[in-house]
Amino acid sequence: MNKTHQETIRPGRHTAQLLAATLLVAGTAFAQDDETLTKQVELEQPPEASGEGYFDYPGMDEIPEGQFGEAVRSGMEAFINTLQHPEAKRHVGNGQNCANCHLGGGMAANSAPLWGAWGIYPKYRGKNDHVNTMDERIRGCFTYSMNAGDSEAGGPPKPDSQLLKDMQSFMFWSARGAPLGKNLPGRGYRSVEEPEDGYSISRGESIYQDQCAVCHAEDGSGKFTADGKQIFPPLWGEKAFNWGAGMHRINTAAGFIKYNMPLGKANPVEMHAALSDQEAWDVAAYMNSHERPQDPRWEGDKATTAEKWHDHTCLYNQEARGHTLGEGTE
């Protein structure tokens, strides 16, 4: 790791340490469930699964008939084949499907499963500094991860639109019987602590070319069929998630990669990793050292945008491979 990167991650680290300290104090004072609903910081990492394993989500053959069932099916289709769903695709301004970052069609433990998210909203989010409903949270995914600003509709779906009703029906259905306000085992991604010596973009590059390029392509552009169906998601460039998406944070990407990638080799449900913590951080940094669509919260210049929105572990407005990142894509 070079000196520049050591410097770049310092502010984010500082915040993380503060948060960790806050959590520690909060954790000793309140029971887990109270804390989940009230605390003003991101949730703690959920406990590991006990002997009973993870929440037992329903099978696809258990979707009921009638209007609710139709809403669940439509929401599931919007989630898995976002680029094909007639309404959802109008709000996608890149080449992503929701299920690219939520494996198993949103059902896989430790891959940000929907059944783990449903019961913790409405929730305060530091990202936008107010209490978010699930409706708003999904619109956030469209704005950043799906880069809705460049979509046919020009933005995320409208609040309480049929698409958001459908997607929430799917989430609610998947979480049937799950406790509310509980930090369930398997929720989110496992967090992977930053290695002592930081990370290396150049080491990440060789890991990427050895292990990731076979699917995501050497230039990170993914693979698509001739008629536009996504086969493997793009990781950077104009078809990728934008500079405001959670996945552009190196720690978040490392947590996803560690137990989810390479697909089929890692196993999030068994918490089996194919990469070491160091490798996960290195390759996450390499992925996020490329240009991607601009942060929709653009403040007129990179420095101001960075100061206001990027006080975390990321490379926005930082030097990488001879280039100051954060230019966005055409």
Place this chain on the structure above:
Amino acid sequence: MQRLHRLRTLPALLFLALAPVTTAASDLGEKVAQQGNDNGAAACVTCHGADGGGNGAAGWPRLAGMNADYLAKQLDDMASGKRDNATMNPIAKGLSAEERRAVSEYYAEMEAPTEAPGTDAAQSVVERGRAIAEQGLWRKGVPSCVACHGPGGDGVGADFPALSGQHANYIENQFTAWQDGTRHNDPNELMASVAERLTEEEIKAVAAWFASQPARPPAE
């Protein structure tokens, strides 16, 4: 106008320039497929059929319409021993690198049989196979087949071969080969990692599903 003229004649010129080369390569491919060679390589058609459709009962795979680079890699790996197969190892070793390439291209260009290989499995088994193929078995962390082998399992490039229109026996045998390590020529051990998580019953179901599907051109 002059420039237009030149442009119009360009394709014809290109065709003339390339035609003899293409013919020579496909001649060689066809010869190997039909007759084998004098170096101990048997004719491919003996087992893989005149239509390149393979043989379901014996477990010989369909070759027609498969990706050329994929086929060439398999032949290279069977020649080097990276892919261990008692029948194919001596044959692949008996082919020159040029012959392996030519015969791979020959089969890649051949149209796959239009009919699905078919399966004797019960409809419920086939449907279970379809669910595994399209959705995976995520309760134990198995991704869907189509996540890598492309929509319909029709294949993606040189690394993820077509599964649709392939014989159930052959697919089952490959799972066994991944599991016991006799086949270990996959990119980044991806298939070996997946294969070890499937039970025999799940393998039979997924093989039955793909055998019930006709071969289709890859979508990429």
